[in-house]
Ligand SMILES: Nc1nc2c(c(=O)[nH]1)N[C@H]1C(S)=C(S)[C@@H](COP(=O)(O)OP(=O)(O)OC[C@H]3O[C@@H](n4cnc5c(=O)[nH]c(N)nc54)[C@H](O)[C@@H]3O)O[C@H]1N2
């Protein structure tokens with residue numbers, strides 16, 4: 001998920017900035033001071049500008065009500081998701097008041113934990129709610145210490161540097177004593193832990209060779225489980241949607257697109273790409289088959305491997321079967337991955353003969369043994385020998401807005417932890433294994449983020465993690481802001497059992513997600529449309545700084561996360577330390593002024609704050625040639641000594657001595673095919689259908705599920721389940737049917753959508769559907785709407801990364817007999833409706 005540190009090879013000095021700024025000014029598209037054209041001509045008060053994960057937009061406001069979303073003029077490919085935003089302000093699932101679960105309120109912390117999710121809440125005043133939270137934090141800390149409070153609070157909170165709610169929560173929890181934190185993410189945990197061992201950097205947050213360079217030099221672009229036309233709709237900051245124009249340039253240039261994916265994706269369809277419908281979770285076997293063809297036909301680049309990589313010889317022995325007696329031939333691979341051996345041979349020849357870019361998304365590493373696909377991809381690219389050449393090599397972030405060139409802009413800082421230490425969304429230094437107290441929530445413990453349920457179920461247990469050990473603390477209280485664990489975490493029923501061990505669960509949100517419904521104390525927060533803020537546009541493009549202007553006044557009793565934590569700190573005598581005496585606008589101004597100073601050191605003169613804020617427009621930054629011509633790993637290729645990689649050997653590590661030393665049974669020292677716990681046609685797999693729990697087209701995870709956008713995709717009022725006609729026929733299923741998807745972990749209802757764009761044996765149920773338990777007290781109860789994480793396993797990728805395996809899992813489907821139960825999760829909870 002979060003991409004905040006974009007790395008490019010070159011930084012511009014002042015002179016080159018001035019030169020290019022002058023050139024841009026001559027073209028009338030930039031200059032000093034920096035404003036987008038026509039900025040001041042906008043009518044600020046009628047169409048306030050703001051920004052979201054779905055893009056920059058203007059709001060038409062009438063009588064204090066947000067009536068219409070108008071995509072920003074600078075966004076040439078606005079996301080359809082923008083049209084769902086308004087509903088999240090006004091929907092029946094809006095949390096209106098502070099609420100406390102009745103049993104908790106009447107009988108105290110830990111009472112009737114099975115009753116969570118039943119909706120029996122009591123409305124309380126803000127004063128009472130904040131008193132309860134502050135007192136409970138003190139009680140828990142006094143009785144059990146700081147390590148009894150979990151504040152990892154993972155999730156895709158709203159954009160904005162000031163109201164970044166997870167950071168604000170950490171600031172409060174650190175100031176008041178400390179907490180158990182988390183490292184890593186659900187997005188790319190496996191890749192971002194393995195790749196530093198292999199290429200010396202996290203890979204997933206590195207800029208890619210620009211699309212412009214691909215259009216010029218690349219002949220074959222392989223989208224390996226990679227679908228930018230869906231997943232680049234959003235960004236961790238604000239999406240620029242620049243990828244669309246660039247993708248079209250690549251298409252016009254005649255680059256051949258090959259999509260290796262169980263789904264014929266939007267990207268594949270748009271390009272008229274060739275679809276290779278691999279069996280999910282078998283990509284490593286498929287790549288080994290291709291590697292074997294390259295090796296046995298001497299198509300691999302020995303000189304490159306010698307000069308730029310280490311350990312090929314160890315890998316070679318495995319490839320040809322000297323170590324385990326199994327040659328990883330195309331025929332061997334075909335039997336596993338379902339792609340015919342001739343096709344694998346053809347792919348090997350195509351890759352070797354043409355300038356080829358291998359571009360992998362992140363689904364393949366969000367699987368059991370998810371460390372292996374990215375490692376094998378780098379190995380395959382190293383054998384092809386094109387790494388560092390324009391248009392060739394490998395990439396891990398084209399699906400995530402990379403490849404759009406980075407503008408020359410200053411970064412806008414965010415909140416600190418109250419002791420002056422930066423609290424970036426993803427603290428750059430907080431890589432797994434970093435045991436400084438700063439990364440550990442100041443309580444001395446931090447866990448790999450997706451291990452939360454394992455931690456709750458096993459206090460005191462020690463696990464391996466990338467060469468270090470983590471001992472699980474005993475958690476009594478958890479605080480969540482800006483995430484939806486009852487959507488994002490796997491194996492919902494196991495999770496429900498684990499949650500019963502928590503005595504107090506506090507949730508800040510603006511909507512009644514399943515997480516809020518399972519809380520003990522629910523605090524209603526403002527949406528980002530009800531407050532002011534500031535943000536940058538384009539996680540990689542970094543093209544603008546955008547004022548986020550308040551659109552409407554807060555609804556009901558909603559308060560900002562900032563005000564909520566200030567209120568808690570006030571009760572513990574720490575309000576001044578928390579707020580530093582600053583208001584919302586003070587913080588925005590401060591962050592802008594810091595960016596202005598950084599810009600000045602680059603020779604840019606930004607407008608004064610008031611001019612920026614009142615312009616009601618985004619501030620544009622120049623784009624320069626070195627960034628437009630960026631080629632990843634060119635510096636390494638040109639000078640492997642001066643630009644050595646950050647690995648122990650300074651080279652690409654196909655064999656890692658560091659990993660060998662760890663002696664993990666589930667992560668050997670070179671890329672290896674290992675059977676996942678479950679897979680399509682796997683030797684011990686019980687259920688016949690693989691579940692692709694992809695990222696949704698019309699949502700950001702669970703966000704916007706409770707809006708009218710649902711009408712665009714829901715089938716029979718449920719989350720859609722894509723299925724191939726062959727599999728539907730076998731089960732007597734028709735388009736629009738309600739079906740029950742089930743396995744030993746859980747059961748959900750889904751709406752059937754028959755499509756030839758999905759491989760036989762695979763169904764697609766996107767992650768993020770709202771969990772709607774029929775009987776919340778009963779383990780294994782039916783989810784009426786279709787939260788796919790009732791079916792997925794919670795197994796970790798391996799001891800190395802301890803990442804989520806959300807894209808692993810298999811199930812069976814059957815037509816639902818009788819009248820399906822009504823979906824209730826999008827209704828207002830009864831108690832709130834009757835309150836006040
Ligand atoms: N099976 C399966 N599971 C997956 C995945 C998968 O591919 N397959 N993908 C995983 C990935 S990559 C990710 S990143 C996670 C995503 O998981 P999450 O990031 O937890 O999902 P979101 O739905 O974005 O949840 C964000 C929540 O924050 C709330 N929120 C927004 N703004 C604010 C604010 O200002 N203040 C407060 N207090 N709350 C706010 C929203 O209302 C919403 O409830 O899911 C993971 N789960």
Ligand SMILES: Nc1nc2c(c(=O)[nH]1)N[C@H]1C(S)=C(S)[C@@H](COP(=O)(O)OP(=O)(O)OC[C@H]3O[C@@H](n4cnc5c(=O)[nH]c(N)nc54)[C@H](O)[C@@H]3O)O[C@H]1N2
Nearest residue numbers: 187225226231260263280281361362363694695699700701
């Ligand atoms: N619209 C939208 N965009 C998003 C998000 C969202 O929720 N909605 N979430 C954002 C976040 S937080 C993240 S982390 C990224 C996630 O980005 P990704 O992880 O790349 O996205 P996914 O949709 O999970 O998977 C991408 C493709 O991989 C394919 N795939 C699944 N399993 C396999 C397999 O075993 N082998 C192969 N070869 N292909 C496979 C899927 O069919 C899909 O086409 O997306 C981001 N972008």
Ligand SMILES: [Mo]
Nearest residue numbers: 001186187188
């Ligand atoms: Mo993610």
